[in-house]
Amino acid sequence: MHLVKQVEIPEDLPDLLTAEQEVELAKRIEAGLYAQFLLGEGGSRYTPAQLRLVAADGRAAFEHFVTANIRLSAWWARKRAAGMDFGALLTVEDLTSEGMLGIIRAVQKFDYTQGFKFSTYALYWVRLRQQRAITGATPAALSSADQERCRGMLAMRYQLETDLGRVPTDAELAAAMGVSVMGVVQMHSMMSRAVSLDAPLFEGGRDESSSLLDVVAGQDSGDRDDAHAMASQQLSDLLALLSDRERRVISDVFGLATGVPRSVNEVADEYRVPVVKVRDLVERAMVKLRGEQQVAA
Template sequence: MSNEIDILDEDDILDEDNGEENAAEAEAEESAESPAVFEDVVADVTQIYLNDIGNNALLTPQEELALARRVVAGEFEARQKMIEHNLRLVVNIAKHYINRGLALLDLIEEGNIGLMHALEKFDPERGFRFSTYATWWIRQSIERAIMNQSRTIRLPVHVIKELNVYLRASRHLESQIGREPSVEEIAHLVGKPVEDVRKVLNLNERMASLDAPLDIDPMLSIGESIPDEQHEEPELQLHNSQLEMFVHDWLSQLNEKQRLVIERRYGLNGYEICTLEELAASLNLTRERVRQIQIEGLEQLRRILRRKGISRDFLL
């Protein structure tokens, strides 16, 4: 069977003899297989991509910090290298969203957009790994794409698959020619009649895109303005992680009894919050003695914070 589809025009069909029915059936069969053939190619491309990025070694914290600083300084080569060495992170996150309406390659593509967005906003001087920061942006980008795609659920499954084939073909052509491709160009790539492709692509029209800019803030899209209830914003996530690390360091500077009392009174480092009475019974001390140890520990922590110049606002 040829890889190219021969399309019969109306005059040819009218002039066919008794074999016209078989020819039409053959054409229909081959046309029906076209999306499947295209998807097989996509699957091959996906595997090649996964194999390729597997050759990128993970960066050490020192290498990452040096690269991130060069990115902040505006070095394009450093930016590209930082992206390449974090593509596996995108794939690992994207795999959790399989069977949610988008193919793995599409999920990876959306995740890569989030990765690049994260790199633009990342501050290496905060002292945290880039992957910690980028994870939120990658998830947000993927989930927004899934939300955007979910409107097609009401369409028949075969139409959804066909639409996805055309959209992937459109993105592929755009990356090659540097502009939005015409319907005719998409139809030629996938080997389908122009009108068939046009009808399916018309289903992709939407009243409002999540990527459309808001009237009140052209720099902010509708999708970005929707709160993400499932994940902390990266700035808050980093602040909380940083605070947890500092608290652990400060507590380590107390003596053993002070540290234990503070941890258990305030539910730190995995402990449940305890009353003075519960702590007194557990430590075989009087309630008053536990209270004194708590006061001593808190005063010691205040001195540590003053020495480090840390304000109360940092802790909120």
């Protein structure tokens, strides 16, 4: 189901759903998921054909729920884009696409029994996804060739996330692009003026901030200090998972202490070790952090 790739913003978007429609769709989705579960378990009093019909209806309801909320993602994308310069990497359509991933996540987690309006709940996820895209796509004097590479990586990440139903790992992204894992890490680094490890470390867990030091989305400018404080605490918790050597290298390569990223070569020269050793340390640290993600999920 390709709901996100190349999202365009039509002039005549459908209205958001009513509360009654949201509950009806959520119930159909729930029934579809249960039918899919029974198909796998066997022994149901319903025939497989009946269960497949209910499961298909649940998938249709899910798609309807998501596409009916394009307006919400498009509205917030326009709001964020107004008066802001994301260089050549992001357009309003890009932000809308990223926000639609938030809509998908919100539909997956929406609990209709709580009595909340979906749009109120979903806006958090839309803002979270769009803020991550903005943070990760702030170029630091990128050349045209580098901008094109980063655009390609963003497009591939959107596609893989839609196909897999989760954020792809750097290894999966690298394989799809035909580059090395280190090449993906370097592109992440290029796309930020300071820290840009665009790697979702807690997806599906208790704290769903989506990168190593993302600004916590869902915060207006007046709450930015609190957001940075929360992100800094999260970063401290993450770094505590690493060995002293891994922590020092990650801090140096991604500029966690200074705000100025450094190349792997520079860090290797400072520590007087082979470049490959620094690269191995970075990759090992990222594997460890993603291992924590899987435990949290």
